[in-house]
Amino acid sequence: NQQTAAPQTATKKTLPDAQTVTEVRHYTDRLFYFRTTRPQSLRFRSGEFVMIGLPGEDGKPIMRAYSIASPAWDEGLDFYSIKVQDGPLTSRLQHIQPGDEIILRPKPVGTLVLDALLPGKRLWFLATGTGIAPFASLMRDPDTYERYDEVIMMHTCREVAELEFGRQLVESLPEDPLIGEFVGDKLKYYPTTTREDSKWMGRVTDNLASGKVFADLGLEGTQMDPVTDRAMVCGSLDFNKDVMAIMEGWGLNEGANSEPAQYVVEKAFVG
Template sequence: MNEMTAVSTPVLPDAQTVTEVKHWTDRLFSFRLSRPASLRFRSGEFVMIGLMGETGRALLRAYSIASPSWDETLEFYSIKVPDGPLTSRLQHIAVGDQVILRPKPVGTLVLDALLPGKRLFLVATGTGIAPFASLVRDPDIYARYDEVILTHTCRDVADLAYGRTLVDGLAEDLLVGEEASAKLRYIPTTTREASPRMGRITDLLRESALGLPDLGADDRVMICGSLALNQEMKAICEAAGLVEGANSAPGGFVVEKAFVG
């Protein structure tokens, strides 16, 4: 391309390039961005991403990084909100577009915020599975726990496709495939459409309906979902004698509060 025909593309501050977009349903999609060479994060953390608004100000919101810390690109999983200030536009991004990324990862859903234990529950609803998509592809999780149980609750069967594809793909993962096959148990449930296992995960846990021993002192729990799920799961964990943890004071369970309110 010569100077006469070249087209200049504006470079946004902290911009990264969209490398992949996949629409799972009419309400859910995932996408990948290029990764800044300087970005370091722990699996389970989130960053602020977004687009420039019409006023010239950045529209940003917190998104968990769904790819593991070793990945060369950054994966994100999002709901589509038709009238949402950001997602109404973000859902239309295409490969080659630019997305703003503020490279300051934070979050409580990291292994360092938990005390040592034997069994780890990753409890998610909807797009709350994103940080766990990062963690189950990280070798460290299998080094620390004898068993990892990923639960994912959605309204409809189609909404489980991202999680199912993720788990099925672990068998071919050269880094964690063998350990994931031996240690990871995936429990999908639906609350509206009929499926092999139906019900709210909190009810299933209270009723001991998952075919698992009840929560105990050696168990650890990570929670990411709606405010109602977070509150109910917190009560279940505390009833089992677990204490909430944080980066500064590891405990028996952690809750990601950045995506509710």
């Protein structure tokens, strides 16, 4: 067999589970995007995360959970990360360049998957900061649009520059040759800032509770309906807790793979 006889040296890896960085984009002094090669064996569902990292000083890898920000059909893997100056991993990860290797364990897991939700009509993606990463995957999954009539992406950051990664992605979707047709006019985007002026202001929580997002986007109703609305939440612990309280008040319950319900939650990468 020609394939097994082929020399392996050209793709020799220096790290276990190594993948090669193919692109890096810095958005702010606190946020960056990077893309890596994808292990051939890696199958995942949109919204899941994997452990990625770098070898530590003592040779022991420093690994953290990162949502995969690219769709399952993509040949590479996208990630979106904060930079923490004294963070054990991100203080070093922020300096990666194309051609560098990172460690990526090809074992995807997570609760932010469409299968953990009951069928519905309207799907909400609710995120703060880097919590938009899993939705960068889900917004490019044809399944999202096959299962729901309307998809609403709410994303809150302190400043306008921190919204840029999400904005670029959302704006590219209608023209995307692979996913554009599925997206059509189903995706509604509601970016807000809390500490710098922009078109729409305020926290996701406040704009949901007050009904402002329904008015601004011309959506049906003034609150979520447990019969037709489904939601996925990804942000800080406090954000997740506050959004859950609002949705529970409207009669939505948390679902899981084993028991689908009205919403699912995941903590965004911290530190």
